[in-house]
Amino acid sequence: MVDRVGGSRRKTRHKLQKSRRQKGKISISRFFQELEPGVRVCFKAEPAIQGGMYPRRFHGGSGLVKGRRGSCYLVEARDGNKEKTFIVHPVHLRKL
Numbered sequence: 001m002v003d004r005v006g007g008s009r010r011k012t013r014h015k016l017q018k019s020r021r022q023k024g025k026i027s028i029s030r031f032f033q034e035l036e037p038g039v040r041v042c043f044k045a046e047p048a049i050q051g052g053m054y055p056r057r058f059h060g061g062s063g064l065v066k067g068r069r070g071s072c073y074l075v076e077a078r079d080g081n082k083e084k085t086f087i088v089h090p091v092h093l094r095k096l
Contacts, residue, residue, distance in 0.1 A: 016024070018047055030091050030094075035065050035073055037066060042094045042095075043060065044092065044094045047083055055086070067085050072089050
């Protein structure tokens with residue numbers, strides 16, 4: 001069999017890119033933001049921090065915070081008719 005080419009961030013050069021105005025230091029308030037269970041959030045990647053990121057196909061989508069797992073959050077999102085749960089760092093989430 002042939003090995004699979006690429007990783008989780010393959011072909012994301014423009015998709016996970018910051019706009020020109022947002023480049024520079026990361027926002028420390030977004031890094032340490034607190035989210036309560038039940039609040040709706042948007043998946044918005046912080047390209048400078050690769051850890052705790054969701055799968056790239058959910059970029060721009062929304063989900064529901066279910067709880068906490070360490071410093072990250074359990075976020076439930078729909079993938080078609082399925083409910084999927086991701087462990088996402090708060091720097092990649094925006095409150096809706």
